[in-house]
């Protein structure tokens with residue numbers, strides 16, 4: 001037959017001996033080339049959007065070069081890789097981030113200007129990929145940026161949802177959800193991998209067969225579909241290293257289902273196939289709550305099965321097959337319990353397919369997996385009913401029982417006949433309908449378990465995972481969250497970045513935030529303070545402009561910009577914030593002309609989505625908008641107070657909102673917010689925090705100093721007592737007068753005669769104030785007065801804001817990722833050679 005000629009690599013080098021050029025003409029040529037050949041438009045007629053598309057394709061070419069180099073290099077080095085498994089990746093827009101990380105932003109800006117385009121305007125043409133709900137998904141995205149930047153061999157694995165988190169519209173003050181079909185206009189940032197597809201099975205049965213005297217399990221029947229890979233290259237900053245975010249999309253299996261075909265129902269057979277696509281079609285819009293739906297379990301299993309098959313395939317490409325080497329080449333990080341079935345899936349692959357014995361397989365698995373917990377709230381701890389798992393994944397249920405059996409044997413050895421321990425530690429919950437506790441499964445199957453802030457990890461060890469901690473104290477670690485300074489300072493706040501560059505003499509701080517320590521003396525340098533104030537003013541102007549456009553509200557640029565932007569949740573206490581706004585409004589209304597002169601003008605801005613099924617959260621949005629209606633149209637109030645609800649809070653508008661903030665609120669009841677990560681973004685942008693001693697606020701307080709943060713409220717060790725007190729006290733004694741007055745105004749219909757507004761108040765006023773709004777309200781008012789007091793001294797305010805910015809270095813996700821790499825993954829960086837060096841080498 002025909003023999004393919006051995007690849008002549010020197011010939012290929014000759015044909016493509018260099019990468020894309022980066023001089024101005026080369027950039028322009030590449031853009032115009034893509035207008036003509038990729039978009040198939042005439043090169044003389046392209047709109048802003050087409051220009052964005054062509055530009056993106058031009059940048060994509062460069063990403064692909066680096067991406068290919070990286071994959072090849074890691075393979076040649078036989079690198080240990082870390083695989084970050086997450087049902088959510090909230091990466092946000094890609095264009096500016098890519099240009100900044102490739103250090104091509106200025107070059108492209110200049111090249112485009114000559115073609116008649118402003119780069120910054122093109123940024124706004126990009127859709128915002130929103131494949132996540134909130135903090136958990138955004139954390140995964142920040143981690144990828146740091147993994148690439150720190151040269152760690154790694155992959156993100158997730159789902160390519162056709163619809164991301166819904167778009168939030170506000171109609172009549174209510175949240176209305178509209179679908180986010182983000183792929184409408186194509187997606188230049190992904191690479192479809194038609195050659196990377198895996199079969200995924202659902203339902204069916206387990207057959208037992210005897211093979212050389214051992215019983216083996218074969219999972220058969222049911223339905224099979226395919227998962228196809230889509231790669232988004234993630235470039236590191238100032239490095240050739242570019243890692244993959246590999247997202248899976250479901251497809252019909254390639255074989256036709258002949259049984260339905262033979263029954264003559266051709267259309268039914270096709271319809272059946274179409275259903276496969278449905279699995280990855282939509283992201284569940286729940287943040288910190290368990291959806292508990294069969295389709296969600298299918299999504300989880302699809303991610304897990306495709307990813308583990310991919311990981312095993314990559315491992316098997318090594319020269320010799322040695323399964324015991326698996327944990328030295330593979331570390332898997334589970335982003336909460338959502339992908340916990342990966343533990344079971346790897347066992348199934350090793351035992352049923354690779355034919356390892358149970359105990360060897362278990363050893364390999366428990367050395368490879370690690371689990372990050374992101375909440376202690378009971379409503380978020382995932383539990384799947386045994387009947388559902390048995391139906392959908394019969395072999396996995398057997399394996400879960402096997403794991404539980406082996407583990408409970410150990411428990412029995414350590415604590416003989418201690419039923420309390422056994423029932424707390426068991427993976428299977430026996431009360432009522434049997435359920436699989438995914439957190440227990442994750443802990444038992446992992447080498448290390450971590451919380452996401454000091455206080456949160458302590459709570460894990462002393463409350464929800466107490467029994468596990470007592471049994472395996474060394475399994476538990478803390479890894480305080482972080483955020484990437486590339487997106488959250490360099491991209492979102494270019495003026496502040498330029499100030500740092502200028503004063504520090506280089507942009508090294510972007511990769512090494514500890515450099516900001518050198519700016520300590522500058523916080524009291526009048527010129528530096530003025531520069532900082534000027535930058536804040538410009539960012540406030542950009543924000544005012546955006547608010548005018550999106551909310552039709554004119555903000556007073558000299559007012560204090562006070563922002564709370566995060567998912568709407570009772571534990572986050574947006575309710576307390578808006579109740580305080582009402583209180584403030586009433587105070588202004590009652591103040592004398594003399595008193596009015598001393599009032600600090602405020603613009604209180606809220607942003608965040610409510611889960612579509614979360615009635616109380618949706619009512620809070622309605623209350624905020626009802627208050628805004630009254631306050632903003634009250635001529636007596638004028639510029640002293642404005643209230644806005646910013647619709648559709650997402651990554652791209654966070655990049656406008658956060659740099660403009662002067663005060664940001666992180667006011668969850670102590671012990672409820674695992675970490676919070678926007679608090680870190682706000683301080684990095686020179687903003688003061690008004691917050692409780694919860695989550696990462698505790699460590700922010702330590703980092704910036706108590707004189708540079710407004711802390712109030714019940715502390716975590718007192719929360720239980722205060723709840724007890726709340727339940728045992730008459731509401732008229734428990735709630736302070738200031739708050740009772742506010743309740744009364746709402747009852748009286750001052751913000752509209754809407755029974756829903758009363759229901760919100762009812763949710764806390766009858767001995768059910770579980771998040772202690774009433775308990776903390778007076779202290780909150782006091783802290784707010786301190787805020788006003790400080791804002792009357794602009795230079796003091798600026799100085800403290802600067803201390804927040806330059807003492808935020810601990811909260812870079814680079815620090816977080818380095819800790820994971822050293823203390824959990826045992827992972828070394830591998831730097832991909834720069835193109836010049838490669839050319840030299842060959």
Ligand code: GPV
Nearest residue numbers: 134135136288374375673674675676
């Ligand atoms: I579980 N988090 C989230 O965004 N979604 C979830 O389903 C769960 C947790 C958040 C926590 O609420 C934040 O406190 C934390 O900062 C973030 O995860 C990242 O760790």
